Amino acid sequence: QVQLVESGGGLVQPGGSLRLSCAASGNIFSINVMGWYRQAPGKQRELVAIITSGGQTNSAGSVKGRFTISRDMAKNTVYLQMNSLKPEDTAVYYCKALRVGVSYWGQGTQVTVSS
Numbered sequence: 001q002v003q004l005v006e007s008g009g010g011l012v013q014p015g016g017s018l019r020l021s022c023a024a025s026g027n028i029f030s031i032n033v034m035g036w037y038r039q040a041p042g043k044q045r046e047l048v049a050i051i052t053s054g055g056q057t058n059s060a061g062s063v064k065g066r067f068t069i070s071r072d073m074a075k076n077t078v079y080l081q082m083n084s085l086k087p088e089d090t091a092v093y094y095c096k097a098l099r100v101g102v103s104y105w106g107q108g109t110q111v112t113v114s115s
Helices: none
Strands: 002-007 010-012 018-026 031-039 046-052 057-059 067-072 077-082 091-099 102-105 109-113
Touching: 002 091, 002 102, 018 031, 018 091, 018 109, 031 067, 031 077, 046 067, 046 077, 057 067
Parallel strands: 010 109
Antiparallel strands: 002 018, 018 077, 031 046, 031 091, 046 057, 067 077, 091 102, 091 109
């Protein structure tokens, strides 16, 4: 089992920044990929950004140049730095870990971008 705990969400004005954290614990060995997803009201959950065990990253076109995924292996934590936030970035953000073909999800953290 892998446990994921997200933090760092909140209310921010358009153009502002937030950094989300996802701390992994439990059986974290052999985690292949970790990533951030988001789900806005009435919409499907969508990929935001991922990082592989080898450190490769990829992100959705809508956030490229604004969001950056990174990790601190010593802390077993993945981050999502979000800059130049827009109202359309408002959603619940979820952390996901993929380990040996099994997906694990965090509980989600709310990000609201509004003036």
